[in-house]
Amino acid sequence: xxxxxxxxxxxxxxxxxxxxxxxxxxxxxxxxxxxxxxxxxxxxxxxxxxxxxxxxxxxxxxxxxxxxxxxxxxxxxxxxxxxxxxxxxxxxxxxxxxxxxxxxxxxxxxxxxxxxxxxxxxxxxxxxxxxxxxxxxxxxxxxxxxxxxxxxxxxxxxxxxxxxxxxxxxxxxxxxxxxxxxxxxxxxxxxxxxxxxxxxxxxxxxxxxxxxxxxxxxxxxxxxxxxxxxxxx
Amino acid sequence: xxxxxxxxxxxxxxxxxxxxxxxxxxxxxxxxxxxxxxxxxxxxxxxxxxxxxxxxxxxxxxxxxxxxxxxxxxxxxxxxxxxxxxxxxxxxxxxxxxxxxxxxxxxxxxxxxxxxxxxxxxxxxxxxxxxxxxxxxxxxxxxxxxxxxxxxxxxxxxxxxxxxxxxxxxxxxxxxxxxxxxxxxxxxxxxxxxxxxxxxxxxxxxxxxxxxxxxxxxxxxxxxxxxxxxxxx
DNA sequence: CGCGTACTTGATATATGTCAAGGCATGTGG
DNA sequence: CCACATGCCTTGACATATATCAAGTACGCG
Numbered sequence: 079x080x081x082x083x084x085x086x087x088x089x090x091x092x093x094x095x096x097x098x099x100x101x102x103x104x105x106x107x108x109x110x111x112x113x114x115x116x117x118x119x120x121x122x123x124x125x126x127x128x129x130x131x132x133x134x135x136x137x138x139x140x141x142x143x144x145x146x147x148x149x150x151x152x153x154x155x156x157x158x159x160x161x162x163x164x165x166x167x168x169x170x171x172x173x174x175x176x177x178x179x180x181x182x183x184x185x186x187x188x189x190x191x192x193x194x195x196x197x198x199x200x201x202x203x204x205x206x207x208x209x210x211x212x213x214x215x216x217x218x219x220x221x222x223x224x225x226x227x228x229x230x231x232x233x234x235x236x237x238x239x240x241x242x243x244x245x246x247x248x249x250x251x252x253x254x255x256x257x258x259x260x261x262x263x264x265x266x267x268x269x270x271x272x273x274x275x276x277x278x279x280x281x282x283x284x285x286x287x288x289x290x291x292x293x294x295x296x297x298x299x300x301x302x303x304x305x306x307x308x309x310x311x
Numbered sequence: 312x313x314x315x316x317x318x319x320x321x322x323x324x325x326x327x328x329x330x331x332x333x334x335x336x337x338x339x340x341x342x343x344x345x346x347x348x349x350x351x352x353x354x355x356x357x358x359x360x361x362x363x364x365x366x367x368x369x370x371x372x373x374x375x376x377x378x379x380x381x382x383x384x385x386x387x388x389x390x391x392x393x394x395x396x397x398x399x400x401x402x403x404x405x406x407x408x409x410x411x412x413x414x415x416x417x418x419x420x421x422x423x424x425x426x427x428x429x430x431x432x433x434x435x436x437x438x439x440x441x442x443x444x445x446x447x448x449x450x451x452x453x454x455x456x457x458x459x460x461x462x463x464x465x466x467x468x469x470x471x472x473x474x475x476x477x478x479x480x481x482x483x484x485x486x487x488x489x490x491x492x493x494x495x496x497x498x499x500x501x502x503x504x505x506x507x508x509x510x511x512x513x514x515x516x517x518x519x520x521x522x523x524x525x526x527x528x529x530x531x532x533x534x535x536x537x538x539x540x541x542x543x544x
Numbered sequence: 545c546g547c548g549t550a551c552t553t554g555a556t557a558t559a560t561g562t563c564a565a566g567g568c569a570t571g572t573g574g
Numbered sequence: 575c576c577a578c579a580t581g582c583c584t585t586g587a588c589a590t591a592t593a594t595c596a597a598g599t600a601c602g603c604g
Contacts, residue, residue, distance in 0.1 A: 177453030220410030226459035233466035
């Protein structure tokens with residue numbers, strides 16, 4: 079793990095570990111981050127190429143990561159090669175935080191991606207002394223838990239419902255209704271537990287129902303958010 | 312929440328928050344439990360009848376619970392009435408632990424069940440002072456996260472694979488290969504994201520393949536653990 | 545401009561859902 | 575002790591959503 083040279087490019091926005099978490103939370107700034115904001119933890123900045131592995135399942139969890147720019151997917155492989163994507167992590171989000179000693183998922187850069195990493199051990203040592211840090215680690219993990227539960231809920235729904243839920247989870251660009259997808263159809267399929275063909279057909283179908291527009295394959299305009307929400311649950 | 316009178320009946324076994332968590336961990340004793348072992352937290356003991364609600368989704372999370380005897384299911388409802396069971400909690404297991412202010416699932420007793428409850432607020436206050444308690448809260452939440460991820464992984468598999476995985480998660484009675492199921496076929500179906508008919512047919516099929524025996528509807532003997540494991544992943 | 549990858553679309557197969565009936569326990573009252 | 579009622583589970587026949595297999599098409603990149 080930890081490949082490639084150095085090339086910083088931080089992005090700022092507001093901080094939050096929301097009590098009712100959004101599956102893909104808003105970007106978060108280093109500014110007052112209880113972990114990545116601390117000079118003594120000496121965060122390093124690392125660039126990854128498209129599809130580069132950041133860490134692998136069952137590897138020792140040496141670092142804790144935050145996406146600076148780009149996007150990351152975490153996933154698990156089944157023995158027969160099927161891939162289940164656990165989640166997508168956008169700019170500002172923490173990933174790779176484990177209470178155990180090893181990573182429970184693999185992580186890869188989706189496109190060109192920059193991440194920050196801090197060593198896990200000093201963070202945990204700090205948490206033992208600093209209640210705020212401990213509480214933050216807990217909150218981040220609890221947020222991931224909620225995400226995972228919501229994800230599991232997704233996987234029992236119909237294809238339309240899954241795709242609609244996915245679209246509503248994705249954060250539109252700047253308050254607009256347009257979503258720029260960093261990930262491929264295959265990534266979406268593996269996240270939703272569907273095939274790439276079913277995802278593609280469902281997009282086409284939602285476009286036919288005037289719920290969305292598809293000006294480009296990786297750009298989606300939410301036309302009828304209400305309608306999508308009704309599908310969602 | 313918190314119905315019915317008092318009627319203690321603790322069960323003891325070994326303590327652990329395992330770093331590689333088992334979906335249905337071994338029973339845990341009060342003895343050295345960092346939370347339920349503390350007299351100052353004044354755990355109360357509560358009995359619930361079969362199918363009684365322990366807490367509801369979105370209710371304020373006032374208490375944190377531990378199963379003493381019996382079993383508990385946590386679940387979420389979809390708007391159209393479908394029910395997704397998030398997990399089953401057996402004797403010794405913690406449930407209802409939330410970092411946010413409200414419960415993310417509902418919880419019900421499966422059969423007659425006794426639970427212990429401690430107020431959440433003093434536990435969190437204690438965690439701010441005591442690093443061990445903070446670390447324990449984190450570990451329990453992280454274990455739940457792993458469970459939820461494994462559950463999500465289940466939901467993309469075939470019916471046979473899901474049922475096999477479920478059986479392997481259930482802890483046999485006393486080192487034997489016999490499992491006593493506290494929950495109904497409907498509960499299993501809602502946990503696995505299948506219909507009750509598919510669950511029933513799959514059991515019959517596994518019996519035909521000599522992988523299991525079904526001496527009674529709620530008693531299952533694992534005949535070919537290896538074979539089940541091969542299905543599992 | 546041309547190549548390769550990613551995406552869409554079509555035809556068909558199949559696993560699982562749905563609907564309906566029947567069997568098997570378990571408990572209750574005669 | 576038996577008859578019956580009730581709820582839970584199993585089995586069967588059929589429907590259907592999604593997977594699979596197979597072309598096509600468009601897009602991004604050199």
